[in-house]
Amino acid sequence: MTDPTSRTRRHRISRKAVAGVLSAGLIAAVSACASAAPAVRADCTPEWTFPTVRDGVISVAAVNNPPMINIDPNSSDAEGLEVDILEGFADAACLPLKFNRVTGAAAVAAMSGGKMDIGAGGWGITEERGETIGQLDEPTVFNPPAILSNKGISTIAEMDGVKIGVEGGSLYQEKLEAEFGKDNVSSYQTVDAAVQDMVVGRIQAAYGDSTQLAQAAAANGLDVKTDLHLQKSDPKFEELTKMTLVNLPFTKSNTQLGAALNQYVSGLRESGALTSILLRWGLTEGNATGEF
Structure with a gap:
């Protein structure tokens, strides 16, 4: 090989x-x-x-x-x-x-x-x-989901009531909308666009695959170690915490x-x-x- x-x-x-x-x-x-x-x-x-x-x-x-x-x-x-x-x-x-x-x-x-x-x-x-x-x-x-937030949001429960960004058409968009309502979820053409909106305060958290979010966070001057939070499998939010293979x-x-x-x-x-x-x-x- x-x-x-x-x-x-x-x-x-x-x-x-x-x-x-x-x-x-x-x-x-x-x-x-x-x-x-x-x-x-x-x-x-x-x-x-x-x-x-x-x-x-x-x-x-x-x-x-x-x-x-x-x-x-x-x-x-x-x-x-x-x-x-x-x-x-x-x-x-x-x-x-x-x-x-x-x-x-x-x-x-x-x-x-x-x-x-x-x-x-x-x-x-x-x-x-x-x-x-x-x-x-x-x-x-193996790509676990993650929350990226410069507002201290680190769990799915903490996303309730805040504006969440997600890549449009991703595996997570419909799941987030079902959990938090469409009015609280903004979709973007790219993960990078969502992170840029978070930096200027239009959204408070972004949700998606951890590898993409880490890349976008670093590119937009965020601290990956403190702002990126991997999400482990959680039976309360089973659909949102499935790892992407x-x-x-x-x-x-x-x-x-x-x-x-x-x-x-x-x-x-x-x-x-x-x-x-x-x-x-x-x-x-x-x-x-x-x-x-």
């Missing part, structure tokens, strides 16, 4: 992968007319073979979500812990990667419609998603790709390389093991 942390990799896929901003309706057209991907060394022997949407290229539907993946549409840079994982996987398969920046809804449509091979961007494993897209047998990241979804009908990706991620976990990747991107050993 290719070690993504090795400096002597057989074929290094640049982090400066092409990242086009796509809508669901444009994915097929862009896939058909995209520029040629970087060539793979002729002496590369793949560990697996599987079909891809575009011959000889692994197409990734990427939802911008640092530190999982961060795509700069201006410079076409793509980086993040999921980029590291996918680069190693692509190396082992002797195929180049092409990242395509999409919205969450477009990514699901692309994978379920067979227009993209793999999804990236912190996708949680859910029964509902499993009906339309393939999901890994084991998560790449992050994975790299794929086109469900492409069972060969799914088997190869499962094998690769399992090998990373067993070798300790997955933990190393997560630590390099500011996560903890708990994010690799699920023990916090």
Whole structure:
């Protein structure tokens, strides 16, 4: 198995992968007319073979979500812990990667419609998603929910009666609205936008996956150690305190790709390389093991 942390990799896929901003309706057209991907060394022997949407290229539907993946549409840079994982996987398969920046809804449509091979961007494993897209047998990241607040709010009970921010369309939006009422929950296009509103006092707390909130907190000058509060499983708030099991979804009908990706991620976990990747991107050993 290719070690993504090795400096002597057989074929290094640049982090400066092409990242086009796509809508669901444009994915097929862009896939058909995209520029040629970087060539793979002729002496590369793949560990697996599987079909891809575009011959000889692994197409990734990427939802911008640092530190999982961060795509700069201006410079076409793509980086993040999921980029590291996918680069190693692509190396082992002797195929180049092409990242395509999409919205969450477009990514699901692309994978379920067979227009993209793999999804990236912190996708949680859910029964509902499993009906339309393939999901890994084991998560790449264990991501507990958290409260971020510069007003001292550290528990779900303490959020009662205050204004709460959440990323729109996330696993938490409907659950927060059901618990506290829609009038008390503000949805945002990004977690970063919610945190910015908290900094200026429009909301008193933000709720979401801990990795996203930690990244946004640091970017906006908050103290992660004092303002970020992980939420453990609580039977009183069962739906809100479920840990997100992050994975790299794929086109469900492409069972060969799914088997190869499962094998690769399992090998990373067993070798300790997955933990190393997560630590390099500011996560903890708990994010690799699920023990916090």
